[in-house]
Amino acid sequence: MTDDTGLVPVSRAQLAAWDARVQPAVEQVAPDVWAIPVPIPAGTIPHTLSYALVADDGVHLIDPGWDAPESLDALASGLAVIDRTLDDVRTVIATHFHPDHLGAADALRRTVGARVVFSGVEDAVLQQETAPEAYDSAVYRAQLREWGVPADRWDELLASFDRPALVAPAGPDDAVADGDVLELSGHRLRVIATPGHTDGHICLVDDERRLLYSGDHVLPRIFPGVGIGVLPGADPLADYFDSLDLLAPYDEHTVLPGHEYGFRGLGARRAQLIGHHLRRTTELAALLEEDAGRTVWEYARRLTWTAGWEGMTGFWLHSALRQTELHRDYATNPRSRARIDAHRAERAQRR
Numbered sequence: 001m002t003d004d005t006g007l008v009p010v011s012r013a014q015l016a017a018w019d020a021r022v023q024p025a026v027e028q029v030a031p032d033v034w035a036i037p038v039p040i041p042a043g044t045i046p047h048t049l050s051y052a053l054v055a056d057d058g059v060h061l062i063d064p065g066w067d068a069p070e071s072l073d074a075l076a077s078g079l080a081v082i083d084r085t086l087d088d089v090r091t092v093i094a095t096h097f098h099p100d101h102l103g104a105a106d107a108l109r110r111t112v113g114a115r116v117v118f119s120g121v122e123d124a125v126l127q128q129e130t131a132p133e134a135y136d137s138a139v140y141r142a143q144l145r146e147w148g149v150p151a152d153r154w155d156e157l158l159a160s161f162d163r164p165a166l167v168a169p170a171g172p173d174d175a176v177a178d179g180d181v182l183e184l185s186g187h188r189l190r191v192i193a194t195p196g197h198t199d200g201h202i203c204l205v206d207d208e209r210r211l212l213y214s215g216d217h218v219l220p221r222i223f224p225g226v227g228i229g230v231l232p233g234a235d236p237l238a239d240y241f242d243s244l245d246l247l248a249p250y251d252e253h254t255v256l257p258g259h260e261y262g263f264r265g266l267g268a269r270r271a272q273l274i275g276h277h278l279r280r281t282t283e284l285a286a287l288l289e290e291d292a293g294r295t296v297w298e299y300a301r302r303l304t305w306t307a308g309w310e311g312m313t314g315f316w317l318h319s320a321l322r323q324t325e326l327h328r329d330y331a332t333n334p335r336s337r338a339r340i341d342a343h344r345a346e347r348a349q350r351r
């Protein structure tokens with residue numbers, strides 16, 4: 001059976017729970033691999049899927065989820081279902097630094113002595129994103145000026161900018177990079193650097209079980225945001241597309257994502273994700289061709305938005321402006337030329 005995206009869910013229970021906005025049950029998704037839903041107390045996404053890799057020497061966790069008492073309780077009761085406790089956790093691997101993934105890693109290190117593993121690039125992103133400058137409204141004001149945001153829209157944007165750091169700037173015990181292999185007593189995981197969502201995002205491949213742990217790089221129905229934590233000089237869209245191409249060898253693997261539900265059909269999903277973003281890029285490229293040199297604000301208001309430009313406020317307005325900037329940068333990057341041309345040719349042919 002396929003769902004409405006043409007993908008094949010491997011867990012109907014996870015899919016049904018996601019649609020009903022309730023927590024699914026703890027579920028075995030592969031030999032010695034269990035998916036544990038960990039609630040996210042803040043925000044619009046209800047839970048993270050944390051993966052418990054059970055081994056002779058204990059439990060190795062991929063993406064422990066949010067650092068809050070109720071989230072850690074859910075993790076503990078999830079482990080209890082498989083006769084394990086938080087004390088059994090040996091390793092915590094995070095796909096990226098966002099609080100719904102890396103969140104509880106440092107707490108587990110401090111309380112049960114777990115070894116924390118994530119990418120060295122992501123550590124640099126984490127340090128940057130938790131530094132005082134990241135919360136300096138003067139820096140954001142300069143950004144709003146550069147984007148050409150009219151004065152009467154600054155207050156709502158500054159209000160949405162004023163948010164606390166949700167994750168501790170605690171680095172990894174073991175900083176990994178592309179190609180590294182983690183030997184976890186019966187679970188052999190290969191690290192694949194997949195920059196785009198964040199600069200240091202990683203996916204993990206288990207070739208023996210034919211699994212791809214995809215974090216937020218690939219989700220079955222949500223279109224992950226791009227460039228939510230990048231180092232200076234990055235082109236997150238170009239990186240994101242390259243990182244999707246890179247996964248082609250695993251198109252037959254089962255994808256175990258950070259949210260929603262496990263699925264098969266990675267090739268189809270990769271194509272959907274690339275097509276989704278390129279539609280916006282080509283729309284912006286057309287605007288740039290007819291009217292170059294405008295501000296991000298001027299381009300953003302002329303693009304098509306699902307919720308309509310007029311309804312865009314606060315954080316959503318910020319997000320729209322940031323996306324517009326990313327697509328403008330990508331459209332004008334020589335690295336993007338071939339991909340944009342191919343996408344246009346393909347769309348012209350379909351018409």
Ligand SMILES: [Zn+2]
Binds near residue numbers: 098100101258
């Ligand atoms: Zn996430």
